[in-house]
Amino acid sequence: MPEGDTVLRTAGRLHAALADRTLTRCDLRVPRFATADLTGRTVLGVVPRGKHLLMRVEGGLTLHSHLRMDGAWRVYDPGDRWRGGPAHQIRAVLGNAEHTAVGYRLPVLELLRTRDEEKAVGPLGPDPLGPDWDAATALRNLLAEPTRPLGEALLDQRNLAGIGNVYKAELCFLARVTPWLPVGELPAPVATRLVTTARQLLDANRDRPVRVTTAPAHRGHAPGERLWVYGRTGRPCLRCGTPVRVADQKGRPTYWCPRCQSGPTP
Template sequence: MPEGDTVLQTAGRLRTALAGRILTRSDLRVPRFATADLTGRTVLDVASRGKHLLTRMEGGLTLHSHLRMDGAWRVYAPGERWRGGPAHQIRAVLANTEHTAVGYRLPVLELLRTRDEDQAVGHLGPDLLGPDWNPDTALRNLLSDPARPLGEALLDQRNLAGIGNVYKAELCFLARVTPWLPVGDLAAPTAARLVTTAKQLLEANRDRPMRTTTGAVLRGHAPHERLWVYGRTDRPCLRCGTPIRTADQDSRPAYWCPRCQSGPTR
């Protein structure tokens, strides 16, 4: 699942390709908006809000999309072959004279009035990479249900927006607790530090092509050393050497070190 930093980078690529230019082609391949024609409109901006993308156009229209598990936007030059997937996976095409943006496997694609964007993103908590970031509000949201497992609370975009399964696993490791620990069991300093660390990690990776939470970004580091626990099942913990374990949590894999992280496990 794309995380907030990935979505921010996607918004940047789309903004560079589309903003300030007139659409010469539009094709929304979802039944509800299949007849909508955006040709002739100027794209004003492309913004990210948590994991949501908002492509704003003149005339007060916004194209709202969400990548969820495996959606993607690709940008192509004129005449360049589209390589994002087979044609039947294309859900949107927005083009001008210089670029073509193609949306693949988009589970959410809707056209709405810009003034009504809150209908799509108004439920979100503070955006870790947005101008509305408020650590106090994020912490209060995160702790609002004390019995809820920490991993689930971190993924709930109503608490704070931008954390996906990668950052969930890494944040739990850095807090030295398992993803199944009830958030109410977190010590107050640990909870506050968790929110601060989440902000720091996403900010550090907002412009990086390769995400890292360990700081291993220099040449010579193996890919599996860039993250503490995520995707490292049975590999030795980078801190203590104990094999990393994985189990299901709310239909997603959870990773943890059984020695470095305390709390209940699956």
């Protein structure tokens, strides 16, 4: 599931393949920008912002995309077979003499003036993997609505950018509270530690092909033991052995250990 760490790696691959090279192919397969042609322009760089990707192109233009649940960018060399999905799922093709970047299932794809990027990403909170990271601001944002359930507050990109459903579940487990606990009921040291842990987890996974949140003593990197609770419905908690539970929270499957985590549940 694309979250801040995945988007950072994607930006790195796109930047390595396209930056400082002239586009020789451009095909944006969304109605609004289907006639836009960026060929002949140089890609200046690709940067992440939370879950957003900003590809800056010569001439003051930015191609803005968002992966959401299952979007992806793939980079291919000449002669490679495109394996990111069927052709009807392709939303963008950008290429130069050495590489081709193909965007699959992109729910957001728009061409902006670079000076207008803030219209797309301005409302976002601090990015744990970005140069704008500010733990104090993130904490203040997170606690701004004291009655809001913690899980919902963590997913609100206006609070801190880059946290998705996986990290939501894992952070709540590590804080030993349920995702339904009102954020105002978090003890101050726990709230502070939670924000710090969010950055630590994303940073630890920024270069990993497989996301890991558990401690070595609990996993040994074995498949199925890389995450504390996410996706482990009915399996024993890696800390106490109690079966992990799952319930819906605002349309998202939400996992928790009923013994290790205190607070309200559905």
